[in-house]
Amino acid sequence: MIGSRSGKWLFPIVCVALANGxxxxxxxxxxxxxxxxxxxxxxxxxxxxxxxxxxxxxxxxKEALPLLERGLPLVTEKTLRxxxxxxxxxCAMALDQEQTAADTLFLLERESPGNPEALYVETHLFSExxxxxxxxxxxxxxxxxxxxxxQAEGLESQGKNDEAAAIYREIxxxxxxxxxxxxxxxxxxLALAGDSGTMDAAKQEFEEEVAVDPTNxxxxxxxxxxxxxxxxxxxxxxxxxxxxxxxAGFSEAYLALGMSLTASGKYAAAKPxxxxxxxxxxxxxxxxxxxxxxxxxxxxxxxxxxxxALQAQAAARNKSTDTTQGHAVQQ
Amino acid sequence: xxxxxxxxxxxxxxxxxxGAATASAIGLGSSRFAQALASSAQPYFEAIAAERSGIAWxxxxxxxPQMYLPETVGAGCAFLDYDNxxxxxxxxxxxxxxxxxxxAVPLRNALYRNNRDGTFTDVTAKAxxxxxxxxxxxxxxxxxxxxxxxxxxxxxxxxxLYHNNGDGTFTDVTAKAxxxxxxxxxxxxxxDYDNxxxLDLFVCRFADFDKEKNVWCGGHGPGERYYCKPNVYxxxxxxxxxxxxxGTFTDVxxxxxxxxxxxxxWGVVAADLNNxxxxxLFVGSDTxxxxxxxxxxxxxxxxNGLLAGVAYNPFGVARSGMGVDAADYDEDGWIDLFVxxxxxxxxxxxxxxxxxxxxxxxxxxxxxxxxxxxxxWGLKFFDYNNDGDLDxxxxxxxxxxxxxxxxxxxxxxxxxxxxxQNQGKWTDVSAQxxxxxxxPIAGRGLALGDFDNDGAVDVLVSTNNGAPLLLKNRxxxxxxxxxxxxxxxKSNIDAIGAKVTWQSGDLTRHRSKVxxxxxxxxxxxxxxxxxxxxxxxxxxxxxxxQPGGGKERFTGLPVDRYITLIEGSPGWK
Numbered sequence: 001m002i003g004s005r006s007g008k009w010l011f012p013i014v015c016v017a018l019a020n021g022x023x024x025x026x027x028x029x030x031x032x033x034x035x036x037x038x039x040x041x042x043x044x045x046x047x048x049x050x051x052x053x054x055x056x057x058x059x060x061x062k063e064a065l066p067l068l069e070r071g072l073p074l075v076t077e078k079t080l081r082x083x084x085x086x087x088x089x090x091c092a093m094a095l096d097q098e099q100t101a102a103d104t105l106f107l108l109e110r111e112s113p114g115n116p117e118a119l120y121v122e123t124h125l126f127s128e129x130x131x132x133x134x135x136x137x138x139x140x141x142x143x144x145x146x147x148x149x150x151q152a153e154g155l156e157s158q159g160k161n162d163e164a165a166a167i168y169r170e171i172x173x174x175x176x177x178x179x180x181x182x183x184x185x186x187x188x189x190l191a192l193a194g195d196s197g198t199m200d201a202a203k204q205e206f207e208e209e210v211a212v213d214p215t216n217x218x219x220x221x222x223x224x225x226x227x228x229x230x231x232x233x234x235x236x237x238x239x240x241x242x243x244x245x246x247x248a249g250f251s252e253a254y255l256a257l258g259m260s261l262t263a264s265g266k267y268a269a270a271k272p273x274x275x276x277x278x279x280x281x282x283x284x285x286x287x288x289x290x291x292x293x294x295x296x297x298x299x300x301x302x303x304x305x306x307x308x309a310l311q312a313q314a315a316a317r318n319k320s321t322d323t324t325q326g327h328a329v330q331q
Numbered sequence: 332x333x334x335x336x337x338x339x340x341x342x343x344x345x346x347x348x349x350g351a352a353t354a355s356a357i358g359l360g361s362s363r364f365a366q367a368l369a370s371s372a373q374p375y376f377e378a379i380a381a382e383r384s385g386i387a388w389x390x391x392x393x394x395x396p397q398m399y400l401p402e403t404v405g406a407g408c409a410f411l412d413y414d415n416x417x418x419x420x421x422x423x424x425x426x427x428x429x430x431x432x433x434x435a436v437p438l439r440n441a442l443y444r445n446n447r448d449g450t451f452t453d454v455t456a457k458a459x460x461x462x463x464x465x466x467x468x469x470x471x472x473x474x475x476x477x478x479x480x481x482x483x484x485x486x487x488x489x490x491x492l493y494h495n496n497g498d499g500t501f502t503d504v505t506a507k508a509x510x511x512x513x514x515x516x517x518x519x520x521x522x523d524y525d526n527x528x529x530l531d532l533f534v535c536r537f538a539d540f541d542k543e544k545n546v547w548c549g550g551h552g553p554g555e556r557y558y559c560k561p562n563v564y565x566x567x568x569x570x571x572x573x574x575x576x577x578g579t580f581t582d583v584x585x586x587x588x589x590x591x592x593x594x595x596x597w598g599v600v601a602a603d604l605n606n607x608x609x610x611x612l613f614v615g616s617d618t619x620x621x622x623x624x625x626x627x628x629x630x631x632x633x634x635n636g637l638l639a640g641v642a643y644n645p646f647g648v649a650r651s652g653m654g655v656d657a658a659d660y661d662e663d664g665w666i667d668l669f670v671x672x673x674x675x676x677x678x679x680x681x682x683x684x685x686x687x688x689x690x691x692x693x694x695x696x697x698x699x700x701x702x703x704x705x706x707x708w709g710l711k712f713f714d715y716n717n718d719g720d721l722d723x724x725x726x727x728x729x730x731x732x733x734x735x736x737x738x739x740x741x742x743x744x745x746x747x748x749x750x751x752q753n754q755g756k757w758t759d760v761s762a763q764x765x766x767x768x769x770x771p772i773a774g775r776g777l778a779l780g781d782f783d784n785d786g787a788v789d790v791l792v793s794t795n796n797g798a799p800l801l802l803k804n805r806x807x808x809x810x811x812x813x814x815x816x817x818x819x820x821k822s823n824i825d826a827i828g829a830k831v832t833w834q835s836g837d838l839t840r841h842r843s844k845v846x847x848x849x850x851x852x853x854x855x856x857x858x859x860x861x862x863x864x865x866x867x868x869x870x871x872x873x874x875x876x877q878p879g880g881g882k883e884r885f886t887g888l889p890v891d892r893y894i895t896l897i898e899g900s901p902g903w904k
Contacts, residue, residue, distance in 0.1 A: 013728030209858060259645050289637075289647025296638045297688060308637050311647045318648075 012171050045074035048140035049084045069100070073192035074123075082112055089121055093128055101125055144177060145171045152184070161188045183219050190222075217246035221253050228256065233264035244273065251280040257288050266296035285314040332825075337427030340628040347370075347694075375749065376790065376807035384801050385450045388423055388441040390823075392796035394732070398558045399545050400428075401487050401515065404410050404597075405546075405853025407468035407709075408793040411480050412778025413458070414499060415892070418445035419855050421791060422482065422798055429487055429541040432465060436619040437474035440484065449783060450711060458760030460493050460501050466777065468851030474520030474530045474574055476824045483622050485534060487850070488541065490841060493892045509580050512570045515540050520847030522601035522610045523823040525630055529574040530823050533589070533612060538564030544686075558731045561651070561741055562618040566593035569614065569622075573630075578892060584632065591788040592622040592634040595709075601846030602657040602666045603828060605687060608877050610828050610846065613641065615652030616671045625687075635690040635786025640689050641668060641681050649708075650676040654777070654850035658712035659683075660721045660754040663746055671725060671850075673708025674734075674741050678702040678725070698723075698750060705745050706730060709777025709850040715749065717810035717861030719840045723860050726792045726850075744771035747792065780855030784810040786891060788859055793852070811835075811862040813871070814893035817844065821879035822898060825856055825890035828876030834869040835862045857893060866890065873898075 003307040040048065047070035049058050055064035085108040092101035105125055108118045115281045137147050150166035165188050168181050188206030193199055203226050224239030240257035243250055254277040261270035271294045278287040292307035367789060381387050384824040392402045406424040413420050421443040440742055443451035455461055464486040471480045479495035490512045493501035505511050515537040521530040536710035538561055548559035568590035572580035594616035594779060605609045608624035616622060624632040636642035644650050651673040659666045665683035672678055681689035693699040702725075708724040716722070727745035734741045738780035749764040750757045761768045765840040776793035783789070787807035792800040813833070817826035833843040844858060872884045875898045885896060895904040 108414055170840060229694055229699075231692065263645070265684070266691070284646075284648035285643075290645070292638065293688070295638055297686070304638055311637075315648060 011169075028072060030241050038076065040070070042074045042076070045071040046080065047075070049080060053083050053087050056087040061094050063097060065091045065097070065100075072195055074311075078111075081117075082108070082118075082280070085111070086117065086121060089125060093125060098129060098132075103127075107326075113190070129193070145175065149181070149184075150216065156184070156188065160190055164188060177212055178218065179209070179213035182206070182212060186222065200228075213298065215246055217243045217250050217253065220246065221250070222257055223252075224260070228260055228263075231263075232319070233260050236260040237266075248318075249280070251277055255284070255290070257285055258294070262290055262293050267294045270294040271298070278307075282310075283314050283317065285311045285318065288314060334645065344639065349545075361364055366892065373805055374767075375763055375804065376385075376765045376767050376802040377451070377805055378765075378767040378770075378805050379801040381798060383449065385446075385452060386421065386423075386441075386443055386801060388425075388443075388453065388797060389798040390423070390439050390521070390793060390796055390851040391426055391434065393426045393434060393438075394796060395432070396556075397431065397495055397545060398548070398556055398557050399542070400540065400559060400561065400711065401432045401467070401544040401565070402432075402557045403732065403795060404467075404517075404537075405775060405851070406466050406793055407485075407518070407776035407853075408778045408791050409469045409471050409482075409706055409780050409797060409853035410782065410855040411471040411482070411853065412445075412752040412856075413480055413482075413495060414795060416445075416447075418447050418784065419449060419782045420445045420462070421780075421782070421799075421801075422469055422471070422853075424484060424776070424851065425462060426485070427462050427466055429465040429542075435873065441602075441893045445782060454499065457499060457514065458501055459503075460484075463491060463503075464489055467516060468518050468740050469853050470521055470847065471518035471856075472530045472827070474521065474527070474532070474825050475578055475649045477752060478506050478824070480856075481620055483510065483519050483521070483532060485512070487515040488842070490516040490519075490534065492741075499822065501573060504578065508578060510534075510570075510572050512572075514567065516745070516847075517596060517849065518598045519870075520599045520601045520612070522612075522827050522846035523596075523827070523876065524571070524601075524610055524626060524632075525573070526609065526674065527574075527576075528819070528821055528823055528878055529576050530825065530827065532570075532580065533573045533599060533601065534570040534574040535573070535594075535599050535614060536569045537561075537597065537617075538595045554733070554736065557737065558735045560618065561595050565596050566619045568593055569599075569633075570598050577636040578882060579606050583829060587630055587862055588627075588632040588634070589624060592624070592636075593619065594621075594622050597653045598670070598850045599850075600655050600657045600668075600716055600848040602681065604657070604666050604668075604845060606665065608880065610876075613655055613657060613668050613670075615655040615850075616653045617648070617653065618647050620648055621652045621655075621670060635687065637689055640691070640858070641670070641679075644676065644679075645691065650679075653706070654708045654710045654725070656711050656723075656848035657845045658721050658844075659841070660712060660752055662722075662840065664841070666845070669710060669712065669723065671702070671710055671727075672731065674704050674738075676700065677703075678707055686895075697748075698757060699757055699760045701748065702727075704741060705748075708775045709852055710851050711779050711849050711854070713775060713779050713805060713884040714861040715788065715806050716751075717786065717807040717812045717859065718753075718863045719838050719861040720750050720754075721842075724748070724777065726772070726777040728773040728775065728795065743772060744773055746771050747774060764806075767800060772800065773797060774838050775850065775851040777849050778852040778854050779849075781857070781859065784814075786859055786893075786894065788855070791852075809863070810864060811866055811890045813860045813862065813868050813888060815858045815860065815871070816856070816893060817873065818857070818895060818897045819875060820893070822876040822902075825878065826873075826898070830874040831858060831860070832872045832874075833860050835865040835867065836869070838863060838865060862890060871896070 029220040048067045052067035057069040089101050112118050152164040155164040182205045186202045189202035206219045206223050220239045222245035224236045227235035237260045243253035254273040258270045258274035274291040288307045288311035292304045295303035403745045409422040410419040423441040425438045427441050442455045442458045444454045468485040470483045476900050481495045481496050484491045484495040492505045492508045492510050492636050494504040512534045517535040517537050520536040524531050546563040549556040571584045571587050571589040573583045596614045598615035601610045611626050612624040614622045623636035623639050652670045654671045656669045656686045657666050668681040670679050677693045680693040682692045705727045707727050708731045712721045725748040729743045747768045749810035751760045754815045771797040777789045789804045790802040814841045819826040824888045826845045870886045874882045
């Protein structure tokens with residue numbers, strides 16, 4: 001039901017939402033039903049909710065929604081609660097009651113974690129909400145850079161990189177200091193470079209992004225990675241250090257920093273970031289392997305052996321090689 | 332990782348980054364063709380057609396719908412002078428009968444005698460070296476010190492040792508020698524691990540495999556099956572055979588420590604990596620850590636691959652190690668390593684740190700990016716233009732015939748690569764190497780040898796299910812050279828492990844004679860010392876391997892010809 005009237009918008013918005021790490025409102029634990037407990041007996045509530053679910057099945061949302069909202073708090077039977085919650089979400093969206101839909105969805109997520117239907121409905125809900133917000137943005141501020149940026153991101157998600165880049169550049173022409181735009185252009189340059197192109201254009205965009213937004217840890221990381229790939233360890237170390245400084249939870253920055261330090265023979269300096277990384281990501285063999293190298297080269301053979309054992313355990317758990325595509329994927 | 336991904340919109344994970352190539356390997360072939368055609372300069376290498384060379388033999392893989400893995404990985408080739416006439420002959424390995432394959436027509440390996448005029452004659456029948464199972468590779472050495480090169484042919488499910496009788500024939504002495512190596516033998520190398528002056532034998536073993544253990548990979552619809560990536564098979568220990576000096580060998584795999592490391596071993600090279608006078612081993616292993624067997628003396632090896640930094644990629648994950656080689660390319664006195672991997676893994680150039688560790692420096696060279704979408708097998712460091720600097724040649728080809736259907740960015744057939752090196756700086760010169768280096772092939776084995784004795788080292792490449800390529804070197808003719816045949820007296824007769832230093836005016840270079848290297852293949856045992864434009868050589872110093880171990884300096888040497896230096900004998904022949 002949801003999204004059926006917005007088919008042409010749905011997928012771009014979904015893609016953009018996903019690409020931007022759209023994570024939705026507050027966590028489920030903080031959500032509570034908006035309606036007050038009903039002054040009815042549990043038996044009456046069950047009957048009311050069952051009736052509401054039936055009404056929804058016949059498309060009578062206006063009648064069903066009050067019954068469902070009133071009855072749900074006193075329903076304890078799991079299956080019926082699940083059916084009621086799904087029905088509330090669908091009807092609330094159909095009736096433009098987005099807050100009700102979102103609150104109930106988080107309740108559903110908490111009570112039925114990992115349920116495919118719930119996740120499916122959730123996807124549609126946020127797609128729909130995204131679509132509506134996008135329409136509103138377009139209607140109320142069509143010339144704003146935010147509206148144009150959203151349009152460009154939609155084009156990017158459809159693979160129309162050239163068109164997207166043109167819009168990004170227009171935005172920058174008007175206001176060169178807007179954060180995030182050079183970053184998007186850098187990402188497009190990376191995509192365009194693909195398997196055969198130079199990364200110089202991308203590098204320039206990420207450098208400009210850092211100039212505009214010195215707190216962009218992701219841009220710093222990518223600059224570090226570009227340097228690492230060239231074996232320019234000093235530059236890689238500088239960027240990875242900065243990325244780690246900007247965000248202490250950015251685990252890959254610590255690994256990349258440690259790797260660059262070991263690769264440049266600075267084993268002692270590599271130990272702190274790698275020790276931090278293995279605490280953040282104990283299941284990644286990479287950290288243990290690099291830390292073992294650092295320990296080994298600084299005379300701590302016991303530490304090296306310990307990390308090697310952890311590396312072997314982690315690698316066995318992962319059961320993978322770095323060949324994500326090589327030889328084709330096994331079934 | 333997922334948390335990081337969500338925190339940073341559009342952030343590329345490290346593996347995505349690794350997958351985002353910066354150079355095109357696939358387009359390389361066609362662009363090289365254009366460059367080769369446009370160039371008026373003579374290409375560095377010229378492919379000698381079968382009609383000219385007389386090498387009409389072709390490899391038959393026995394490709395089957397069951398897609399048994401051995402079908403796609405063979406086979407090897409060798410340059411050897413089996414009749415001691417001073418001219419390199421050629422040996423080529425073929426498939427053969429085994430539990431998963433019964434050839435419709437008999438298949439055989441091939442021995443081609445060098446006619447000394449650029450042509451070869453097939454003498455396999457007379458020599459009696461046809462192989463008798465599913466052939467993989469070949470390793471040549473004079474294991475019994477009778478002055479004649481012998482042939483070890485690795486096969487599935489049993490290997491063969493052919494003893495050279497000195498009359499143009501060989502005898503299968505496998506049973507007597509005790510080197511049958513039951514299992515899937517791949518590359519092999521002769522080297523003297525215990526410094527007793529006798530050449531011992533290391534044989535790579537690939538995974539635990541037989542017909543019943545064949546795994547179905549891919550879908551069950553038409554065209555959906557493909558050759559398995561080896562991670563579906565279990566690793567196995569390789570073999571080390573100790574030469575007892577009486578024509579027999581003892582399997583010392585277990586007591587030497589070799590068997591303690593399980594691998595899926597494709598390639599091997601023997602070299603003294605820590606300059607302690609004992610030969611070590613580096614093994615290319617597929618989806619399992621690359622072993623680096625450091626010789627402890629007293630017959631013991633310790634696999635130090637992990638801490639040396641050569642076992643895994645920087646992320647602590649095993650790559651698909653295949654062909655390997657070892658050489659001190661940067662002239663710092665310490666031998667470096669190379670291993671080819673499969674697509675999306677890049678090949679690794681491991682620089683020796685002088686402290687037991689190695690750094691993969693390929694990212695600082697064009698090698699990493701150019702090989703990002705390639706899969707490498709036979710390879711060898713050598714000085715293709717005799718300027719005194721070591722260069723590198725690599726034969727490539729994806730192991731899965733259907734790879735392009737699954738991954739459009741990849742190709743089954745891939746061109747060869749030639750990298751020139753100068754003072755540690757590497758340059759891709761494949762486009763100048765000629766049409767042979769633009770031609771996509773299913774490259775597998777690769778052997779070096781100067782088949783026309785002009786001092787320009789030529790290249791022999793075996794292809795899977797195809798004819799071999801004989802590439803005549805035309806790049807070295809403007810430079811001078813000296814060819815050495817080293818003969819050990821106290822030390823092993825093939826002088827494997829010898830270190831040679833030479834001085835020619837302002838040029839000082841040194842080179843170690845490593846054992847094996849490449850993939851399933853064996854090389855011209857002679858060394859060619861490049862002099863560049865210098866017209867004379869001041870001296871050559873040979874440090875013989877143990878147990879000889881002496882240093883001898885030779886002066887008054889000629890140039891632009893081959894000579895023989897015998898341990899303990901003054902002068903040259």
